[in-house]
Each structure stands twice: as structure tokens, then as C-alpha cells.
């Protein structure tokens with residue numbers, strides 16, 4: 001069984017077409033399999049965690065933390081992209097991750113986000129307001145949103 005399916009069954013996470021969706025204290029985490037057809041040594045898992053408007057200082061703290069813990073957490077690469085999504089690639093070249101290791105990694109990162117006050121507070125992907133009541137998947141990554149905002153956005157797209 002694939003790691004993602006195993007995780008979904010063990011921890012009751014949502015699993016849909018090779019994507020794993022996890023909600024820990026309202027932080028939404030998307031995990032996917034990455035397949036490199038040219039160099040299978042690059043195959044592995046990638047984690048996406050949307051961050052709510054982190055300050056430059058918080059971003060730096062996060063980078064320092066990930067650098068210091070990359071071996072212990074078995075992280076290969078990490079970056080905060082232009083849309084403030086934290087992207088983490090697992091280090092899986094020689095050995096597959098165990099589900100316990102994966103669970104530990106996710107929970108350690110989320111705990112650190114809380115420690116430095118990068119809260120998620122269910123911020124809406126569209127209007128940036130709080131108290132989202134729904135979620136939306138954009139480019140396979142799950143975000144919080146207001147159902148009203150999503151409907152408005154979708155009706156604009158249809159025109």
C-alpha cells in the first residue's frame with residue numbers, strides 16, 4: 001500500500017486521487033506523490049501548507065527552524081512560495097518514510113507555526129476575511145474559504 005493511503009487509513013485523513021488532505025487545528029495540509037520520469041531518484045512526497053500572511057520575520061524564523069531540523073525531520077527541500085504556501089519535500093532517496101515519521105514531521109511543523117504565531121484562523125482564500133465556512137481546492141491544494149466568496153468567484157469565471 002502506498003504511504004499516503006496508509007496514512008489516510010491510519011489517521012482517518014481524506015485521500016483523493018493520489019492527494020492526501022489533512023486538517024490539524026484548522027491548518028490545511030495537502031500532500032502529494034511526486035514522480036520524476038527522468039530521474040526516479042527524485043520520486044517522493046511533497047507537503048503544502050498555506051500560511052496566513054506571514055511577516056518577513058516569521059518567514060525567516062521558519063526557514064531557520066526547518067534548516068536546523070531538516071535531518072531530524074528528514075526534509076530534503078523547503079520554500080515559502082509567492083502565494084505564501086510552505087512547500088516541503090521529503091528526503092526519501094534511500095529509504096521510504098514510515099507513517100510515524102511522517103506524522104511526527106507534520107505535527108512538529110504545525111507546532112512550530114503555532115509557536116511563532118503563524119495562525120491560520122480559517123482565513124478566506126478570496127476575501128482574506130476570517131471565519132471561513134468551507135474549503136476550496138486550487139491547483140490541487142486545499143484552502144479555507146467562505147462558500148459565498150467561492151460561489152461569487154465561480155459565477156464570474158463562467159461569464
Ligand SMILES: [Zn+2]
Pocket residue numbers: 124125126127128129145146149
Ligand atoms: Zn471570503
